Amino acid sequence: MQHVDLSHTDPDLPEHLVLILHGSRGDLSKRMVLASLYLLHRRGLLPRTWQIIGTGQVDDGDDAFRAEVRDAFEEHTDQPLDAFDEFAQHLSYAYQVEKDSPWSRADDVAAAVADGALVVHYLAIPPTAFAPATEALAAQGLLDGARVVYEKPFGTSPETFAELDDLVHEHLDESQVFRIDHFLAKEGTQNLHVLRFANELFKSVWNREHVLEVQVDVPETLDVAQRASFYDATGAALDMLVTHLFQVASEVALETPDTLEVDELVAAREEVFRHFRELDPEDDVVLGQFDGYTAIDGVADDSQTDTYVAARLWIDTDRWRGVPFVLRTGKRLARGAQRVTLIIRSPESGPLGGVGIDSVSVSIAGDGRIEISTTVKRPGPELVLAQGTAVLDFDDVAVGEALPPYASAVHDVLVGDRRAFTTSATLHEAWRAFAPLLGERRPTPVPYAPGSMGPAEADRLVSDAGWCVTAPDDAAGTGENS
Numbered sequence: 001m002q003h004v005d006l007s008h009t010d011p012d013l014p015e016h017l018v019l020i021l022h023g024s025r026g027d028l029s030k031r032m033v034l035a036s037l038y039l040l041h042r043r044g045l046l047p048r049t050w051q052i053i054g055t056g057q058v059d060d061g062d063d064a065f066r067a068e069v070r071d072a073f074e075e076h077t078d079q080p081l082d083a084f085d086e087f088a089q090h091l092s093y094a095y096q097v098e099k100d101s102p103w104s105r106a107d108d109v110a111a112a113v114a115d116g117a118l119v120v121h122y123l124a125i126p127p128t129a130f131a132p133a134t135e136a137l138a139a140q141g142l143l144d145g146a147r148v149v150y151e152k153p154f155g156t157s158p159e160t161f162a163e164l165d166d167l168v169h170e171h172l173d174e175s176q177v178f179r180i181d182h183f184l185a186k187e188g189t190q191n192l193h194v195l196r197f198a199n200e201l202f203k204s205v206w207n208r209e210h211v212l213e214v215q216v217d218v219p220e221t222l223d224v225a226q227r228a229s230f231y232d233a234t235g236a237a238l239d240m241l242v243t244h245l246f247q248v249a250s251e252v253a254l255e256t257p258d259t260l261e262v263d264e265l266v267a268a269r270e271e272v273f274r275h276f277r278e279l280d281p282e283d284d285v286v287l288g289q290f291d292g293y294t295a296i297d298g299v300a301d302d303s304q305t306d307t308y309v310a311a312r313l314w315i316d317t318d319r320w321r322g323v324p325f326v327l328r329t330g331k332r333l334a335r336g337a338q339r340v341t342l343i344i345r346s347p348e349s350g351p352l353g354g355v356g357i358d359s360v361s362v363s364i365a366g367d368g369r370i371e372i373s374t375t376v377k378r379p380g381p382e383l384v385l386a387q388g389t390a391v392l393d394f395d396d397v398a399v400g401e402a403l404p405p406y407a408s409a410v411h412d413v414l415v416g417d418r419r420a421f422t423t424s425a426t427l428h429e430a431w432r433a434f435a436p437l438l439g440e441r442r443p444t445p446v447p448y449a450p451g452s453m454g455p456a457e458a459d460r461l462v463s464d465a466g467w468c469v470t471a472p473d474d475a476a477g478t479g480e481n482s
């Protein structure tokens with residue numbers, strides 16, 4: 001079998017690394033960022049020498065930090081902790097960087113830089129702290145040559161996005177900025193390119209002549225009770241639509257770049273975002289709220305926050321004009337899934353028509369999977385047509401071991417691969433297309449029953465094929481998330 005190496009790993013890995021994890025004692029840092037670094041350590045994917053300096057608002061010293069990280073790993077990761085003690089030797093802790101007073105570890109970092117170390121600042125802090133933290137790092141001279149990772153959301157409205165974007169560009173070149181959208185780092189999402197660009201079978205149908213509709217569907221069974229106050233101030237559309245679902249839609253819709261090198265891939269993604277039509281809140285968007293949501297502690301009694309959104313997005317390129325991209329997500333639904341489905345048109349002429357819905361469906365959950373539903377001859381003496389589905393789990397393909405999305409994103413930062421990150425231009429266009437949903441035209445959320453697939457009102461957004469992800473027959477719920 002021919003092996004085409006698409007990885008951009010070791011040759012670009014720096015020899016020495018100092019990763020400064022701001023907000024290192026927070027939920028995301030411990031559950032995702034540090035766990036990812038631990039995984040990369042165990043897989044031998046970190047630089048030859050490396051250190052992680054955690055920062056925060058309370059300084060209990062290195063040992064307390066290491067113990068806290070160990071406790072978090074015991075609770076949240078299923079990785080063996082046999083390498084933890086070795087990992088912990090690379091961890092230290094310091095009070096956070098402030099604008100007006102020198103930082104206690106500045107000299108250590110300067111010495112590492114003089115030895116050629118790459119400095120990465122990972123901002124795992126509240127979005128409101130991104131701007132002051134960036135200014136503090138600039139004031140302390142900690143940004144020269146560094147890479148800076150911004151968690152999501154990078155702005156919560158067109159205005160706050162633009163303000164933050166301007167401030168970040170005052171201090172950093174775009175090439176230094178890594179804005180996380182972990183959906184771009186999923187194995188399944190990245191396989192969308194490969195399926196399409198490496199296979200004429202898919203490439204030739206990837207357009208409006210052959211595709212009737214695209215569904216990007218991320219229903220979730222999850223509740224929001226554990227993070228009610230964050231969620232109530234955010235809602236499904238801001239949490240998932242303008243971020244992950246738009247990015248995944250752009251992956252499906254982009255024009256074929258000459259190569260998958262970062263500049264060309266990112267330019268293709270930015271170009272397709274420019275063709276996102278502004279959402280039409282009346283015709284193309286349904287918001288929902290699950291019954292019982294306002295009774296959750298931390299949620300306002302009269303909350304109008306959306307826990308569900310379905311939106312029909314139009315992408316006005318020659319390739320996709322007239323093909324609806326229907327994007328859906330919601331909490332407490334009957335089923336969890338993360339699916340991109342291209343519904344293929346039936347033949348308009350010829351001796352046979354289809355008997356069902358022909359589709360190419362890629363699960364972007366976990367290690368990813370492709371399902372191809374197509375019309376076949378039913379076995380037997382007569383020519384009777386039937387619908388069949390072929391399933392291929394990507395992790396069954398060949399020797400290889402997927403990285404979870406956060407580990408993949410962290411690794412990409414270390415090797416300087418910006419392909420799976422959002423850019424200033426894509427976010428600018430995302431906010432432009434999303435903006436009509438923020439004003440007076442925002443639809444009122446429609447109630448739906450927990451354990452259902454959301455409000456029936458949204459059924460009008462899809463074609464006669466209906467939703468490709470439906471409630472499980474046994475109503476027990478299936479989990480395909482992450």
Ligand SMILES: NC(=O)C1=CN([C@@H]2O[C@H](COP(=O)(O)OP(=O)(O)OC[C@H]3O[C@@H](n4cnc5c(N)ncnc54)[C@H](OP(=O)(O)O)[C@@H]3O)[C@@H](O)[C@H]2O)C=CC1
Pocket residue numbers: 022023024025026027028029055056057058096123124125126127129133151152153
């Ligand atoms: N948790 C998750 O699953 C996800 C989180 N994110 C994003 O990750 C980031 C962190 O979220 P999460 O870990 O959940 O939040 P937490 O509240 O758990 O942690 C935030 C951390 O930031 C520090 N912090 C709080 N306020 C400030 C401030 N004003 N300046 C500097 N540091 C501050 C705190 O430090 P200290 O402990 O010292 O007080 C704390 O450790 C956010 O941007 C969030 O949107 C994105 C996707 C998922």
Ligand SMILES: O=C1O[C@H](COP(=O)(O)O)[C@@H](O)[C@H](O)[C@H]1O
Pocket residue numbers: 220222239240481482
């Ligand atoms: O960023 C987010 O993503 C998760 C879903 O992603 P997963 O890969 O962790 O399943 C979503 O549940 C959450 O609300 C959102 O903030």
